[in-house]
Amino acid sequence: MSHLDPEVAALLAMGEQPSADEQHHLDSCADCTAEVASFARAVAAGRATRTGEELLTPPDRVWESIRSELALPPEPSTAPESTPDEPASRPSEAPSTGARHVARRRRVSRRPVFFVMAGAAVAVVAIVAGVWMAGGIAPRPEIISEARLDGFPTWAGAQGEAMLERVDGHDRVVVDLTASVPDDGYREVWLLTSDASDLISLGVLDGSSGSFDIPDDVDLSRFTVVDISQEDVDGDPGHSGDSIVRGTLSAP
Numbered sequence: 001m002s003h004l005d006p007e008v009a010a011l012l013a014m015g016e017q018p019s020a021d022e023q024h025h026l027d028s029c030a031d032c033t034a035e036v037a038s039f040a041r042a043v044a045a046g047r048a049t050r051t052g053e054e055l056l057t058p059p060d061r062v063w064e065s066i067r068s069e070l071a072l073p074p075e076p077s078t079a080p081e082s083t084p085d086e087p088a089s090r091p092s093e094a095p096s097t098g099a100r101h102v103a104r105r106r107r108v109s110r111r112p113v114f115f116v117m118a119g120a121a122v123a124v125v126a127i128v129a130g131v132w133m134a135g136g137i138a139p140r141p142e143i144i145s146e147a148r149l150d151g152f153p154t155w156a157g158a159q160g161e162a163m164l165e166r167v168d169g170h171d172r173v174v175v176d177l178t179a180s181v182p183d184d185g186y187r188e189v190w191l192l193t194s195d196a197s198d199l200i201s202l203g204v205l206d207g208s209s210g211s212f213d214i215p216d217d218v219d220l221s222r223f224t225v226v227d228i229s230q231e232d233v234d235g236d237p238g239h240s241g242d243s244i245v246r247g248t249l250s251a252p
């Protein structure tokens with residue numbers, strides 16, 4: 001097959017799986033591999049902005065590679081080629097046979113290719129710009145506080161982490177639990193007051209990590225302790241008393 005379409009290269013850079021033909025071509029073509037890598041760096045830079053890094057200017061090589069796919073000169077203002085409207089043989093210029101041959105060949109074969117490539121490049125620019133914009137406008141969570149969750153003696157080796165985040169004016173707790181848990185029952189995430197006199201269930205932890213929205217009326221200056229419990233399927237909505245890990249939120 002011929003070189004990869006730049007639109008395909010951009011999609012591969014964003015994580016699309018290559019077809020067998022595309023993979024086979026990539027295995028043997030350094031140019032296309034380099035192009036995919038170049039797009040991938042731009043995509044990675046775009047995605048990185050979601051975690052709070054500054055929005056970066058796309059690397060020059062991204063535009064260079066689009067430009068080279070378009071067969072455009074490096075600088076539009078210094079384009080050495082004649083415009084399409086220019087007569088092929090202006091008497092004042094008296095071009096050599098070779099130059100005229102090049103001009104004629106471009107007129108018949110290269111211009112349609114140019115427009116096809118231009119269409120593909122517009123798609124690439126739209127994709128790259130879309131990725132960048134998505135990175136720029138995605139709401140960034142602000143970390144309010146965090147906690148190391150320590151295992152209880154009956155849960156040897158259990159540990160975890162919790163983070164209190166604010167997104168769009170709403171708070172949520174993100175927890176991560178490392179523990180050897182039984183197949184029966186389930187895990188539940190709680191907010192407790194520091195003296196454990198009051199508690200709120202945030203919900204069931206499915207797997208080892210989860211994100212739990214906190215109702216806006218919860219006073220987070222009182223509920224500062226994150227607790228994950230082992231619960232039996234017994235219809236009792238209260239805390240089982242069997243805590244796996246617990247920790248107190250504090251400013252990062």
Ligand SMILES: [Zn+2]
Nearest residue numbers: 003004029032
């Ligand atoms: Zn290639």
